Amino acid sequence: MQLDSMSEYKYAVKVSDDDASTIKVSLSELKPGMRCIVRSVTASSPDLKHKLLTMGIIIGAELKITSIAPLGDPLTVTTLGYSLSLRKSEAIGVLVTQI
Amino acid sequence: MSSVASSVKSNSARTPRIALAGNPNSGKTTLFNALTGLRHKVANYPGVTVERKSGTVTLGELDQEKLGHEKIEIIDLPGIYSLSGQADDERISTALLLGEMHGETRPEIIVAVVDASNLERNLYLTTQLIDLGRSVIVALTMNDTARDRGIAVRTELLASALGVPVVSIGAKKKKGLDVLVSEITKALAHPINSTKQFTWLPVCAAYRDAAEELGTLESKHRNFPEGFATLLLGTRLLAEEIPPSTDEIRTKLTEWRAELIKNEIDPNSFEASARYTFINWVVQRSVAISNEANSPLLSHRIIAAIDKALTHRVWGLVIFACIMAVIFQAIFAWSSIPMDAIDSALAVVGDAVASSMEPGILRSLLVDGIIAGVGSVLVFIPQIAILFAFIGILEDSGYLSRAAYIMDRVMRQVGLQGRSFIPMLSSFACAIPGIMSTRSIPSLADRMVTILIAPLMSCSARLPVYTLLIAAFIPAESQLFGIFSLQGAVLLGLYLLGIIGAAFVAWILKLTAFRGKPALFVMEMPPLRRPSVRTTLIEVFDRIMIFVKSAGSVILACSIILWALASFPEGKVSQSYAGQIGHAMEPIIKPLGWNWEVGVGILASFAAREVFISALATVYNLERSDDSSSTLTTRLREKRAAGVFTLPAALSLLVFYVFACQCMSTLAVCRRETGGWRWPMFMFGYMSLLAYGTAWITYKLAVGFGL
Numbered sequence: 001m002q003l004d005s006m007s008e009y010k011y012a013v014k015v016s017d018d019d020a021s022t023i024k025v026s027l028s029e030l031k032p033g034m035r036c037i038v039r040s041v042t043a044s045s046p047d048l049k050h051k052l053l054t055m056g057i058i059i060g061a062e063l064k065i066t067s068i069a070p071l072g073d074p075l076t077v078t079t080l081g082y083s084l085s086l087r088k089s090e091a092i093g094v095l096v097t098q099i
Numbered sequence: 100m101s102s103v104a105s106s107v108k109s110n111s112a113r114t115p116r117i118a119l120a121g122n123p124n125s126g127k128t129t130l131f132n133a134l135t136g137l138r139h140k141v142a143n144y145p146g147v148t149v150e151r152k153s154g155t156v157t158l159g160e161l162d163q164e165k166l167g168h169e170k171i172e173i174i175d176l177p178g179i180y181s182l183s184g185q186a187d188d189e190r191i192s193t194a195l196l197l198g199e200m201h202g203e204t205r206p207e208i209i210v211a212v213v214d215a216s217n218l219e220r221n222l223y224l225t226t227q228l229i230d231l232g233r234s235v236i237v238a239l240t241m242n243d244t245a246r247d248r249g250i251a252v253r254t255e256l257l258a259s260a261l262g263v264p265v266v267s268i269g270a271k272k273k274k275g276l277d278v279l280v281s282e283i284t285k286a287l288a289h290p291i292n293s294t295k296q297f298t299w300l301p302v303c304a305a306y307r308d309a310a311e312e313l314g315t316l317e318s319k320h321r322n323f324p325e326g327f328a329t330l331l332l333g334t335r336l337l338a339e340e341i342p343p344s345t346d347e348i349r350t351k352l353t354e355w356r357a358e359l360i361k362n363e364i365d366p367n368s369f370e371a372s373a374r375y376t377f378i379n380w381v382v383q384r385s386v387a388i389s390n391e392a393n394s395p396l397l398s399h400r401i402i403a404a405i406d407k408a409l410t411h412r413v414w415g416l417v418i419f420a421c422i423m424a425v426i427f428q429a430i431f432a433w434s435s436i437p438m439d440a441i442d443s444a445l446a447v448v449g450d451a452v453a454s455s456m457e458p459g460i461l462r463s464l465l466v467d468g469i470i471a472g473v474g475s476v477l478v479f480i481p482q483i484a485i486l487f488a489f490i491g492i493l494e495d496s497g498y499l500s501r502a503a504y505i506m507d508r509v510m511r512q513v514g515l516q517g518r519s520f521i522p523m524l525s526s527f528a529c530a531i532p533g534i535m536s537t538r539s540i541p542s543l544a545d546r547m548v549t550i551l552i553a554p555l556m557s558c559s560a561r562l563p564v565y566t567l568l569i570a571a572f573i574p575a576e577s578q579l580f581g582i583f584s585l586q587g588a589v590l591l592g593l594y595l596l597g598i599i600g601a602a603f604v605a606w607i608l609k610l611t612a613f614r615g616k617p618a619l620f621v622m623e624m625p626p627l628r629r630p631s632v633r634t635t636l637i638e639v640f641d642r643i644m645i646f647v648k649s650a651g652s653v654i655l656a657c658s659i660i661l662w663a664l665a666s667f668p669e670g671k672v673s674q675s676y677a678g679q680i681g682h683a684m685e686p687i688i689k690p691l692g693w694n695w696e697v698g699v700g701i702l703a704s705f706a707a708r709e710v711f712i713s714a715l716a717t718v719y720n721l722e723r724s725d726d727s728s729s730t731l732t733t734r735l736r737e738k739r740a741a742g743v744f745t746l747p748a749a750l751s752l753l754v755f756y757v758f759a760c761q762c763m764s765t766l767a768v769c770r771r772e773t774g775g776w777r778w779p780m781f782m783f784g785y786m787s788l789l790a791y792g793t794a795w796i797t798y799k800l801a802v803g804f805g806l
Contacts, residue, residue: 011372011379041368046340047185051621053371054181056220060372067407070415071508074517076624080219080375083624085504087511090621 011060027077027094030065036096037062043093056080057094114155114172115287116204118196120228121212122221123178124497124625126240130212130268131175132637133276139175141641144200146774148546149177149191150538162284171283174206180220182227183331183370185340187543196231197327208234208286210279215245215252215267216626218386222261222378223371229263231327234286237265238279244626247399249389256385305362306369309337309355313348320344337366406627409501419505422498423524426489430482430528431559437481445474463666464659472658475707476651479531479764480643486525486532487642490539491635493521497625499539507620513602514609516542516620519549523601526556527594530765531650534772535642542620544613548605550772551782554765555601557594557757560708564756565593567712571735572749589753597757600789649771650764657706657763665703665717673718677702691755691791692748692798701755706763708756747801751794759790 024039038061043049056079057063063077069085076085121127131139135154142151152175163169176195177188184190191200198205211225229235237257245252258265264282268275310333317332321344335341336348337356343349359366408414449466456462493499499521507517515523518540526533533553540546557565569586577585664677673682673695681698688698696718703714712731719734738744760766760783769779 011375046338046367048619048621049367050181050184050335050338050340051619053368054184054223055621055623056223056371056375058368058371058375061375067410069410069504069508070412071505073508074504074620076410076504080217082217082220083626084621085500085624086621087507090619 011058022097024095024097027063027065027091027096028075028088030075030096030098032065032067032075034098035062035064036098038094038096040095041093042095043090048090049093052086052090052094055084056082057084062099063096113204114170115166115168115208116172116174116206117208117210117283118174118176118206119210119212120176120192120196120224121178122180122214122217122224122623124623125178125212125214125217125221126268127175127178127212129631129634130238130240131173132634133272134173134280137637137640139173141645143771143774144191145202147187147191148543148772148774149188156280158280158284162281165288166284171287179224181224182231183335185335186541188541193331196228196233206233207290208236208283210283211235211237211263213237213239214241215239216241216248216250218245218250218252218382219375219378220623222381223374225261226374226377227331229261230331234290235263236279236282236286237261237263238275239265239267242267242269244628251387251389253385253387257381260381260384305359306337306364306366309359310334313337313352313355316348316351317344331370334366334370337369339367402627409498409627410504415501415505419502422493422502423521426486426521427524427527429485429489430525430532434481434485434528435559438478441474441477441481445470445477460666460669464662467666468659468662469655471662472655475658475764476647476654479529479646479650482529483532483535483642483646484639486528486536487639488635490521490536491638492630494539495628495630495634497627500622500624503622504624513605514618515549515605516540516545516618518622519545522549522553523556526553526558529558529560530554530556530762531646531768532642534765534768535646537772542618544609544618547773547778548608548613550769551608551778551785552601552605554760554762554782554786555597555604555758557597558708558762560762561593561756563709564704564711565590565753567731567735568749568753571732572739572746593753593757596754600758600793604785604789645771646768650767653767654706654763661703661706661710665699665714678718690798691751691794692745692802693752694743697744697748697752701759701761704761706761708761711756711761746806747798750801750806751798754797755790755794757790758786758793760786 022039027036027038030036038057038059040059041049041052041057043052061079063079065075065077066083067076069075074085074087075091076083078084119127119131131152131154134156139152139154143149144151154173154175155170156173157170158166158168174195176192179186179189179192181189182193182196194200195203196206196209209228209231211228213221213225225235225237239252239254239257242252252267254265254267264286266275266279266282268279313333313336314327317336321332332341336343336352337359339352339356343352356366359369409418449470452470453462453466456465490499493502502521503517505517506520510516510519510523519537522533522537522540524533525536530553533556534550537546537549537553540549569589573586573589575584575586579585579588661677664680665675667676668674677699678695680702681695684698684702685695688694688701693701696715699718700711700715704711716731719731735744739746739749766779766783769782770776773779
């Protein structure tokens with residue numbers, strides 16, 4: 001792989017995106033059809049964080065909210081070209097900027 | 100002669116082992132079935148709830164000669180997303196691949212199953228597998244789906260980017276399988292350990308140095324090769340999720356973490372970000388996305404519309420209710436046809452044996468012990484087959500995930516999740532297929548709680564007992580509020596009591612035994628697909644075999660023991676061991692309002708609830724006949740008139756039957772699914788206490804109200 005420095009990472013490995021000028025909201029607050037980019041990932045437990053990261057909820061990833069379950073929770077997003085569903089309580093620590 | 104000698108020789112050498120690893124929904128099971136057919140067996144890894152599947156592939160003659168082996172063994176690992184997680188299936192897979200699992204030799208080759216239509220997410224695990232430094236072959240599945248979406252994977256470019264062979268398993272499956280087997284034999288003949296472990300580390304010197312030193316230190320204490328410790332364990336350790344082996348490492352870890360965070364690197368997300376960055380690079384080199392993706396085919400638009408309807412606020416719920424109604428109807432009502440057929444077939448066999456033998460102990464053992472015991476094993480098969488046929492179709496088509504998505508909000512009220520819904524629903528017909536179907540719940544805590552409360556749902560075996568007692572004790576003409584029949588209201592009340600009890604127990608378990616255990620929902624929503632009949636049939640066959648193997652001998656043994664208790668010493672029932680135990684139980688069951696006769700019935704129905712009726716009939720010295728329940732109702736009414744069997748006693752008995760765990764098969768299946776006797780013992784214990792306690796309260800209340 002011909003990456004020479006961390007700046008060439010498509011997905012950031014930083015603690016969080018330090019660009020203060022962008023308005024960040026929680027993934028759990030978005031409505032179906034909205035698109036966003038992940039800015040930081042925090043979770044209530046290490047296992048949840050690991051799971052989210054493994055499934056492709058990573059800083060820099062582009063998400064689209066595809067649906068919200070009939071009873072209002074959980075929600076479904078597309079990331080990396082596939083669909084992932086998660087509870088709002090699990091999505092709450094995922095901060096995103098809308099695009 | 101020489102061929103015999105050579106085959107004996109090759110059999111004595113250990114069969115080469117190939118591990119099949121891949122994400123859930125990646126087509127791994129289909130590939131495993133295509134390779135091994137029915138030549139496979141399903142077991143459990145000791146002490147955990149993870150299933151172990153393995154099968155064999157017989158090699159072609161040329162390959163046999165080249166390798167000196169007739170066949171290869173294929174181990175189908177559980178579907179996982181990562182090797183670095185802490186869930187049981189991930190730990191088991193990792194340990195097995197490293198050869199660190201007791202009783203399992205390390206597989207020579209890893210076949211990484213990769214869904215071509217979902218390449219990036221699937222390659223995450225693949226890069227971890229390659230990092231283990233073993234021979235890896237990538238098997239690319241779902242190529243048709245990928246092509247339909249305008250995704251063209253150039254296998255030779257993917258192979259060179261990953262540094263491992265890539266075999267495409269396409270529409271002409273046979274050809275793909277042959278190529279895969281020949282790649283496997285090639286790799287077995289000339290083992291090449293993949294040297295191209297990912298270079299995602301060199302791009303960040305601070306992380307690499309820390310992880311390398313950590314790996315060296317940890318591998319002295321842990322049973323992991325250095326490379327693995329560096330790459331996978333390193334990430335989890337640096338992220339503070341696995342306790343370090345020594346205090347020295349702990350101190351160093353704190354320093355390293357501080358250093359990384361000073362450099363604005365999150366050790367926690369490093370692995371994921373780095374791998375996905377690398378994968379993005381691989382995919383850009385080897386995949387061509389055509390314009391078709393922008394103007395999807397008509398069939399895609401239809402599927403997308405269906406998918407939208409399935410999770411629609413109104414239509415989603417309507418479709419869900421219809422599908423669940425059909426499943427419930429099928430396991431509750433349709434299955435009674437084959438079940439009755441099994442019953443009558445066994446009755447014919449029993450009569451044939453009875454008429455061809457002299458009356459005596461042996462005949463009694465055969466007819467009332469063994470044939471009846473075999474019957475109580477066989478009778479569950481239709482329900483298991485029907486439920487797993489439905490689950491197979493729903494899972495393969497992708498609907499199972501949508502059902503879990505829809506029901507999650509409801510099930511969460513009792514601390515469970517959407518994936519617990521179908522097991523609970525099917526438990527209204529029978530807890531056995533219900534417990535067996537909890538396998539689709541990945542969270543261990545949620546799965547255990549679902550298993551433990553499943554038998555509280557009133558199953559179809561309780562229904563005959565309910566109807567008998569209701570018919571005998573609740574007046575048929577009485578009405579509730581002038582519209583509902585009192586009998587119907589009592590029956591409904593018993594079902595509701597079971598549900599309330601289950602919700603209560605689930606809540607308690609979540610606060611105690613499973614407190615703080617992570618229960619994640621995060622779930623892949625697979626695309627809708629046409630289900631495979633073959634995969635479904637193999638699944639049904641597997642589940643039936645698992646049930647017969649795990650529960651068959653226990654149930655048979657139990658029914659023989661109960662037969663012996665009721666038959667010896669010969670003579671009147673009240674003098675038999677069962678009768679004696681019934682009498683001895685009297686001090687315990689008296690507070691519930693029951694006499695020794697009921698005690699015998701309870702004892703007999705320990706193995707299976709519906710036996711209560713025939714046991715009570717025996718105790719009351721009724722003739723054996725098919726229509727025994729109406730005569731039994733009359734006899735119970737006489738007992739009531741005589742004051743031996745009161746209404747409060749009947750009510751407490753009904754409540755007892757709602758909660759008591761009188762089903763040997765449920766316990767046997769629970770043992771199989773939880774990997775030991777601990778949880779089935781707990782299940783039996785808590786249900787017995789709950790049943791006794793609530794029955795006692797019911798009796799006291801009923802007497803108090805002057806019933």
